[in-house]
Amino acid sequence: MSGETTVPTPAGGARPEAAAGTGSADPRPVLEAVHVTKHFPVRGGLPRRGTPRRVVHAVEDVTLSLYAGRITALVGESGSGKSTLARLLAQLYPLTGGEVRLHGQSVHALRGRAFREHVRKVQLILQDPFASFNPVATIAGTLNRAVALHHPGSRGKDRDAVIDDLLTQINLVPPRQFTAKYPHELSGGQLQRLSIARALAADPDVFLADEPVSSLDVSIRLGVLNLLRRLTEERNAAMLYVTHDIASARYFATDTAVMYAGQLVESGPSEAVTQQAAHPYTQLLISSAPDPARTAERVRDIGQPPSLIDPPSGCRFHPRCPYAMARCAEQAPEPFEISPGHTARCWLYAQDAASPGAAPGTTAPGTTASDAPAPGAS
Numbered sequence: 001m002s003g004e005t006t007v008p009t010p011a012g013g014a015r016p017e018a019a020a021g022t023g024s025a026d027p028r029p030v031l032e033a034v035h036v037t038k039h040f041p042v043r044g045g046l047p048r049r050g051t052p053r054r055v056v057h058a059v060e061d062v063t064l065s066l067y068a069g070r071i072t073a074l075v076g077e078s079g080s081g082k083s084t085l086a087r088l089l090a091q092l093y094p095l096t097g098g099e100v101r102l103h104g105q106s107v108h109a110l111r112g113r114a115f116r117e118h119v120r121k122v123q124l125i126l127q128d129p130f131a132s133f134n135p136v137a138t139i140a141g142t143l144n145r146a147v148a149l150h151h152p153g154s155r156g157k158d159r160d161a162v163i164d165d166l167l168t169q170i171n172l173v174p175p176r177q178f179t180a181k182y183p184h185e186l187s188g189g190q191l192q193r194l195s196i197a198r199a200l201a202a203d204p205d206v207f208l209a210d211e212p213v214s215s216l217d218v219s220i221r222l223g224v225l226n227l228l229r230r231l232t233e234e235r236n237a238a239m240l241y242v243t244h245d246i247a248s249a250r251y252f253a254t255d256t257a258v259m260y261a262g263q264l265v266e267s268g269p270s271e272a273v274t275q276q277a278a279h280p281y282t283q284l285l286i287s288s289a290p291d292p293a294r295t296a297e298r299v300r301d302i303g304q305p306p307s308l309i310d311p312p313s314g315c316r317f318h319p320r321c322p323y324a325m326a327r328c329a330e331q332a333p334e335p336f337e338i339s340p341g342h343t344a345r346c347w348l349y350a351q352d353a354a355s356p357g358a359a360p361g362t363t364a365p366g367t368t369a370s371d372a373p374a375p376g377a378s
């Protein structure tokens with residue numbers, strides 16, 4: 001594939017103001033997933049005697065770091081494990097394997113004080129704001145609870161001032177026009193802003209935003225994304241931005257990580273990942289992204305992801321990969337560095353398979369045309 005893949009503007013139209021800033025100079029990650037694995041037991045049906053219990057391999061050996069002042073987009077098809085990874089980082093599920101680290105410290109808390117401390121520092125913002133509010137609590141009541149939880153010493157006027165400040169930060173102004181309202185009196189965009197205000201009440205170090213704009217009307221997505229980016233930069237927080245929309249990643253996120261069937265297949269600076277996509281899956285994801293300027297012929301059907309109960313051997317993408325070679329079905333590739341900070345788990349970039357800078361689309365060096373079977377071959 002050429003490095004000239006056209007990436008459309010984010011779903012929803014206009015571009016956010018600019019890609020997120022360079023962040024703080026601190027090179028240490030704020031939050032890390034280190035070789036994180038999550039298997040869910042398959043419900044229903046007892047395993048046959050002598051056979052292992054069947055599991056969904058939702059997340060497999062994922063290592064990902066989030067940095068202060070930087071937004072990392074986590075991109076992939078539905079079912080690729082993005083939300084599960086976000087929830088693992090939030091400590092909402094126990095890990096099957098690996099480790100989550102906050103400020104370099106391993107976190108094992110699933111309850112109690114340590115868990116509450118993790119939840120305070122790592123705030124999850126979910127896709128559907130309507131589902132996350134008590135319909136019979138006013139805006140003031142909802143925020144009052146959050147402020148009381150995270151600022152236990154605050155009282156009366158102090159707390160009102162904090163609530164006013166939170167509403168101002170998310171542009172629900174003047175605040176007193178909103179405090180007496182109920183969730184059903186706000187639009188989807190206003191409610192999502194409110195869920196951001198609730199997260200802000202905890203003064204977090206990390207935001208985990210799981211598809212924060214996909215349930216919103218196209219016309220208001222941009223405003224919410226810009227708000228998230230401004231808050232991340234102003235507070236020098238780290239952000240994980242989970243999305244199906246690789247196009248928005250380029251404009252919104254500093255870094256982009258691509259997940260396929262529970263595994264990270266490519267990661268690096270957003271510009272490199274989206275403009276010089278290295279992994280064949282990332283290339284297919286980009287070529288399938290909606291782009292009004294693109295002719296219908298350029299949009300390719302990218303097929304179906306595999307079962308995560310019996311995932312393919314070797315590289316999980318190999319049954320769909322137009323460049324699959326024999327070793328792809330046998331051995332899972334390690335991440336190979338394409339350029340500084342830009343890696344792809346693809347055998348095409350192994351030293352014995354491809355020369356530096358070579359990308360699939362033409363026959364990869366070390367690979368003859370007959371080595372590269374037709375798409376769908378395994």
Ligand SMILES: Nc1ncnc2c1ncn2[C@@H]1O[C@H](COP(=O)(O)OP(=O)(O)OP(=O)(O)O)[C@@H](O)[C@H]1O
Pocket residue numbers: 040041056057058076077078079080081082083084085244308
């Ligand atoms: N609690 C659970 N129990 C069993 N399987 C689960 C559970 N949560 C997720 N899964 C499975 O794990 C896999 C990954 O799901 P996940 O929701 O993380 O993907 P996703 O990329 O976030 O998808 P989407 O974009 O549709 O939300 C899927 O096969 C899903 O069915």
